[in-house]
Amino acid sequence: xxxxxxxxxxxxxxxxxxxxxxxxxxxxxxxxxxxxxxxxxxxxxxxxxxxxxxxxxxxxxxxxxxxxxxxxxxxxxxxxxxxxxxxxxxxxxxxxxxxxxxxxxxxxxxxxxxxxxxxxxxxxxxxxxxxxxxxxxxxxxxxxxxxxxxxxxxxxxxxxxxxxxxxxxxxxxxxxxxxxxxxxxxxxxxxxxxxxxxxxxxxxxxxxxxxxxxxxxxxxxxxxxxxxxxxxxxxxxxxxxxxxxxxxxxxxxxxxxxxxxxxxxxxxxxxxxxxxxxxxxxxxxxxxxxxxxxxxxxxxxxxxxxxxxxxxxxxxxxxxxxxxxxxxxxxxxxxxxxxxxxxxxxxxxxxxxxxxxxxxxxxxxxxxxxxxxxxxxxxxxxxxxxxxxxxxxxxxxxxxxxxxxxx
Amino acid sequence: xxxxxxxxxxxxxxxxxxxxxxxxxxxxxxxxxxxxxxxxxxxxxxxxxxxxxxxxxxxxxxxxxxxxxxxxxxxxxxxxxxxxxxxxxxxxxxxxxxxxxxxxxxxxxxxxxxxxxxxxxxxxxxxxxxxxxxxxxxxxxxxxxxxxxxxxxxxxxxxxxxxxxxxxxxxxxxxxxxxxxxxxxxxxxxxxxxxxxxxxxxxxxxxxxxxxxxxxxxxxxxxxxxxxxxxxxxxxxxxxxxxxxxxxxxxxxxxxxxxxxxxxxxxxxxxxxxxxxxxxxxxxxxxxxxxxxxxxxxxxxxxxxxxxxxxxxxxxxxxxxxxxxxxxxxxxxxxxxxxxxxxxxxxxxxxxxxxxxxxxxxxxxxxxxxxxxxxxxxxxxxxxxxxxxxxxxxxxxxxxxxxxxxx
Numbered sequence: 001x002x003x004x005x006x007x008x009x010x011x012x013x014x015x016x017x018x019x020x021x022x023x024x025x026x027x028x029x030x031x032x033x034x035x036x037x038x039x040x041x042x043x044x045x046x047x048x049x050x051x052x053x054x055x056x057x058x059x060x061x062x063x064x065x066x067x068x069x070x071x072x073x074x075x076x077x078x079x080x081x082x083x084x085x086x087x088x089x090x091x092x093x094x095x096x097x098x099x100x101x102x103x104x105x106x107x108x109x110x111x112x113x114x115x116x117x118x119x120x121x122x123x124x125x126x127x128x129x130x131x132x133x134x135x136x137x138x139x140x141x142x143x144x145x146x147x148x149x150x151x152x153x154x155x156x157x158x159x160x161x162x163x164x165x166x167x168x169x170x171x172x173x174x175x176x177x178x179x180x181x182x183x184x185x186x187x188x189x190x191x192x193x194x195x196x197x198x199x200x201x202x203x204x205x206x207x208x209x210x211x212x213x214x215x216x217x218x219x220x221x222x223x224x225x226x227x228x229x230x231x232x233x234x235x236x237x238x239x240x241x242x243x244x245x246x247x248x249x250x251x252x253x254x255x256x257x258x259x260x261x262x263x264x265x266x267x268x269x270x271x272x273x274x275x276x277x278x279x280x281x282x283x284x285x286x287x288x289x290x291x292x293x294x295x296x297x298x299x300x301x302x303x304x305x306x307x308x309x310x311x312x313x314x315x316x317x318x319x320x321x322x323x324x325x326x327x328x329x330x331x332x333x334x335x336x337x338x339x340x341x342x343x344x345x346x347x348x349x350x351x352x353x354x355x356x357x358x359x360x361x362x363x364x365x366x367x368x369x370x371x372x373x374x375x376x377x378x379x380x381x382x383x384x385x386x387x388x389x390x391x392x393x394x395x396x397x398x399x400x401x402x403x404x405x406x407x
Numbered sequence: 408x409x410x411x412x413x414x415x416x417x418x419x420x421x422x423x424x425x426x427x428x429x430x431x432x433x434x435x436x437x438x439x440x441x442x443x444x445x446x447x448x449x450x451x452x453x454x455x456x457x458x459x460x461x462x463x464x465x466x467x468x469x470x471x472x473x474x475x476x477x478x479x480x481x482x483x484x485x486x487x488x489x490x491x492x493x494x495x496x497x498x499x500x501x502x503x504x505x506x507x508x509x510x511x512x513x514x515x516x517x518x519x520x521x522x523x524x525x526x527x528x529x530x531x532x533x534x535x536x537x538x539x540x541x542x543x544x545x546x547x548x549x550x551x552x553x554x555x556x557x558x559x560x561x562x563x564x565x566x567x568x569x570x571x572x573x574x575x576x577x578x579x580x581x582x583x584x585x586x587x588x589x590x591x592x593x594x595x596x597x598x599x600x601x602x603x604x605x606x607x608x609x610x611x612x613x614x615x616x617x618x619x620x621x622x623x624x625x626x627x628x629x630x631x632x633x634x635x636x637x638x639x640x641x642x643x644x645x646x647x648x649x650x651x652x653x654x655x656x657x658x659x660x661x662x663x664x665x666x667x668x669x670x671x672x673x674x675x676x677x678x679x680x681x682x683x684x685x686x687x688x689x690x691x692x693x694x695x696x697x698x699x700x701x702x703x704x705x706x707x708x709x710x711x712x713x714x715x716x717x718x719x720x721x722x723x724x725x726x727x728x729x730x731x732x733x734x735x736x737x738x739x740x741x742x743x744x745x746x747x748x749x750x751x752x753x754x755x756x757x758x759x760x761x762x763x764x765x766x767x768x769x770x771x772x773x774x775x776x777x778x779x780x781x782x783x784x785x786x787x788x789x790x791x792x793x794x795x796x797x798x799x800x801x802x803x804x805x806x807x808x809x810x811x812x813x814x
Contacts, residue, residue: 007473007535009526032522035482035509040522043473043537066414066450072479072542073559075442095509097502100546102442104502104511115439115447119416124756128414130450135479135542139507152480349531 001316001337003346007043010358020214021298022146024307028361030298030315037143037151044362045294047315049154052186052293053133055312056156059182063174065131065158070108070115072135076101078110082266093138104137109263109285112159116281117269123163126271126281127171131158133290145216147295148251154290161264161281163271168282172258175286179208179254186293187301187310189226190253193219196232197257208254212299217252220245251296259283306361308385317406318343319364321355323371328395332368332380335399341406360385366405368398408723408744410753414450417765427621428705429553431714435768437705437722444550444558451769452701454722456561459593459700460540462719463563466589470581472538472565477515477522479542483508485517489673500545511544516670516692519566523688524676530570533678533688534578538565540697552623554702555658561697568671568688570678575689579665582693586615586661593700594708594717596633597660600626603639604664615661619706624659627652658703666690713768715792724813725750726771728762730778735802739775739787742806748813767792773812775805 008029017023017033025031030045041049057067079085085103095104105111116128136155143151158175162168176192183190190208197203207230209219220237221228222245229237229245261280264270270278294313301308311317318341322329333345344364346355352371359367369381379392382401393401415436424430424440432438437452448456464474486492492510502511512518523535543562550558565582569575583599590597597615604612614637616626627644628635629652636644636652668687671677677685701720708715718724725748729736740752751771753762759778766774776788786799789808800808 005471005473007475007526007537009532029526032525034478034518034521035480038478038480038482040478040518041476042522043475046474046476049476064412066412067453068414068450069448069453069456069561071441071445071447071559073442073445073544075445095504095507095511097504097546100502102502111441111447114441115449118439119414119436125416130414132453137480139504152478154476 001342001344003344003348006344008362010361017146018144019146019148019295019299020302021148021295024302024361025146025295025298028307028363030294030307031147035151037140037149039147039150039152039291041291044315048294048309048313049290051313052290053154053156055185056182056288056290057133059178059185060131060156060158063129063171063178064127065129068130068132070105070111070132070134072105072137074103074105074108074111076103078114079103082110082263084110093140095137095139105134106136106138107285108132108134108157108159109259109283110267113263113267113269113283116159116161117267120161120269120271120281122272123274126161126163127167128161129158129171131156131286145295146299147291148216148299150291153292156288156290158286160284160286161269162283163273163279163281165282168258168284172256172284175256175284176206179256179286179288182288183208183210183253186313187297188253188293191219191221191226191228191250193221193228193230193250194233195230195255203258203260205255205257207252208256209250210253210296210300211248212251212296213249214299215249215251217250218247219250220247221250222246251292251299253293253296254286254288256286257284259285302363305357307363309363311365311406314363314365316342316344316364318366318368318402319359319362320345320368321352321359321370323352323355323369324375326370326375328370328375329368332370332395332398336402339399339403341402366402368402408749408751410751410755413751415769417768424553425551426553426555426702426706427709428555428702431709431768432553432702432705435714435770437714438554442558444547444556446554446557446559446698448698451722455701455716455720456697458720459697460561460563462592463589463695463697464540466585466592467538467563467565470536470578470585471534472536475537475539477512477518477539477541479512479544481510481512481515481518483510485521486510489517489670491517500547502544502546512541513543513545514692515539515541515564515566516666516690517674520670520674520676520690523566523568524674527568527676527678527688529679530681533568533570534574535568536565536578538563538693552702553706554698555623555706557698560699563695563697565693567691567693568676569690570680570686570688572689575665575691579663579691582663582691583613586663586693586695589695590615590617590660593720594704595660595700598626598628598633598635598657600628600635600637600657601640602637602662610665610667612662612664614659615663616657617660617703617707618655619658619703620656621706622656622658624657625654626657627654628657629653658699658706660700660703661693661695663693664691666692709770712764714770716770718772718813721770721772723749723751723771725773725775725809726766726769727752727775728759728766728777730759730762730776731782733777733782735782736775736777739777739802739805743809746806746810748809773809775809
């Protein structure tokens with residue numbers, strides 16, 4: 001891909017933002033603020049978000065999830081049935097068009113339960129595991145922290161329906177493990193943290209928290225087991241127990257809920273068991289903020305020069321900068337592209353300094369520079385963004401060398 | 408993929424719907440109605456929509472588009488600037504949360520212009536071509552025709568920014584051709600139809616219309632050139648001219664607009680030309696309804712047994728139904744999956760008749776049946792959904808035969 005065809009405009013100077021992630025992502029041309037807590041994702045961020053989504057999609061498929069796309073619009077009648085229409089906790093955070101009797105979904109328990117009710121009669125129809133990537137809306141009064149707390153955000157939400165408590169709990173643990181696996185693949189070291197059910201009316205929930213000094217959350221954690229407790233449940237712990245734990249600042253990257261039969265009973269979603277007796281369906285919901293993950297990765301992976309997103313998330317793996325008048329850079333780019341590498345040729349009509357500074361700001365994991373100086377020796381300079389390590393490599397070995405670094 | 412793991416529930420009986428597409432897609436378990444004009448896309452529809460999006464994505468990339476994801480939420484202030492906040496045409500169709508001073512985007516001219524203004528200074532920064540796949544909202548008073556006219560829908564919208572009228576017009580023609588190519592790949596025979604600029608304040612526009620007896624639109628077309636005129640511009644034609652054309656019912660599947668400098672001037676998006684003079688930027692917008700395309704394809708491709716979606720859009724290419732107690736069906740499924748085919752094994756605990764009826768209803772392009780009868784001859788029955796053609800093939804030739812049918 002040529003950068004001239006891939007719309008990206010970095011900025012040299014910029015007003016300070018409400019967070020490191022918003023500042024860096026906006027400076028590097030990944031995002032543009034539309035309003036407080038509302039962002040447009042530009043080509044670089046779109047690629048990164050698609051990569052995040054693909055990793056999570058694979059892990060959700062692995063635990064038997066089927067992908068769906070539900071509507072953001074939800075009618076008043078269904079929210080009345082679950083009791084959320086008049087719930088002041090929800091009234092505060094949900095966008096509504098009162099004239100149209102519609103809410104814009106911040107969460108999807110109601111429509112999921114209704115759809116599953118259409119298809120479930122007997123125990124043979126269970127379990128049902130549905131997930132979606134969707135744009136959600138929350139009327140955040142204090143939208144802040146860039147992508148970490150928005151009024152509009154991308155989210156993966158999964159809903160599970162099982163025949164009894166035991167089957168539900170087994171799946172809940174599977175989902176928790178899939179979450180830990182997904183976060184690991186994304187380059188995040190997540191802690192599983194006990195929390196209350198919160199406004200979802202859940203009995204219990206688990207949060208997935210990532211250590212971050214600028215994080216909004218504060219939790220008690222045990223480094224050895226990678227588990228912990230959030231503030232809501234702290235008073236349930238004994239003082240011996242609390243002492244053993246460390247209080248840290250974190251960012252919440254996922255949250256999973258035991259919903260029990262609250263929503264399924266509200267919509268009378270029941271099934272006939274093997275003896276022909278009507279039984280309640282057990283439900284869980286499982287959320288991951290996709291745009292928040294991008295914000296978290298930016299918040300955690302940067303230095304004074306810019307972003308250092310992990311390579312499985314970076315929009316491109318390699319940038320090629322040719323400072324000579326030759327076609328050598330183009331050739332290297334074409335060769336790498338042929339091997340399936342995600343490579344960008346910086347073919348902009350810009351100064352050398354601009355190209356080098358932008359490469360660090362955007363944070364391509366590998367930067368290749370071909371200059372009159374390296375040309376004299378028939379070499380290319382390879383710089384790894386993460387370690388800063390610079391190597392001079394023979395022209396004919398560049399592709400092989402890049403392959404080694406990325407394998 | 409095993410059907411037991413891929414949540415799909417067909418229906419035997421169903422209340423009549425407002426259209427053929429909604430009736431068939433809901434009966435075949437692709438969609439579920441949430442409210443008038445609002446649908447949940449279940450796993451089958453989600454796969455088909457992803458395939459539609461991928462074809463369109465490739466064609467938009469081919470004309471130099473960069474993919475972005477803009478926000479649905481748009482602040483009142485930007486719509487005031489373009490004059491649309493008080494425009495009664497827009498007030499009628501846009502969801503608003505008056506308390507939050509926000510609209511939910513039915514269209515994205517304002518935020519696109521604002522973002523491009525941030526990155527464009529000189530002629531060297533142009534053109535800019537951005538597109539997105541997004542959920543859009545329109546307060547349709549008469550939401551009807553299933554996926555053809557919804558209150559919430561998936562859309563691909565592209566926005567182009569060029570330095571002058573000539574460059575804009577050249578790109579506009581490129582985009583029109585990319586549209587025709589995309590529709591052809593989707594299995595649609597689209598006509599390019601002249602139209603007025605409508606409520607977008609465009610000077611001119613082109614619609615892409617597909618012939619369909621149940622379509623909402625009525626246009627005059629010339630079969631030879633695959634072009635035509637819609638009702639808005641009919642009175643500009645001479646009676647000689649009209650006589651040559653045929654009046655037909657159609658579904659609009661795309662619409663492209665010359666926006667001139669209306670929005671770019673409103674936001675003072677200008678650039679310095681090669682002589683250092685400030686110039687206006689020429690803009691175009693280009694829309695394709697993704698969910699409407701799925702509705703159109705269902706409306707056009709069906710028979711009394713169910714859907715016959717073209718195979719590049721069908722959720723799976725092949726279904727395997729094994730009516731014996733053997734593992735032969737599983738083996739065939741695994742072999743086909745290994746060759747990269749999108750194959751589903753109907754492993755549900757259902758009657759043979761149900762599986763065969765569902766296969767026609769969902770409309771898998773190829774249906775493989777292994778029964779005790781075909782087993783006696785060591786054969787598998789291959790049925791092509793589109794032609795209805797049935798062939799008996801030796802077990803060892805099944806994979807080869809399927810490959811031939813799909814190549």
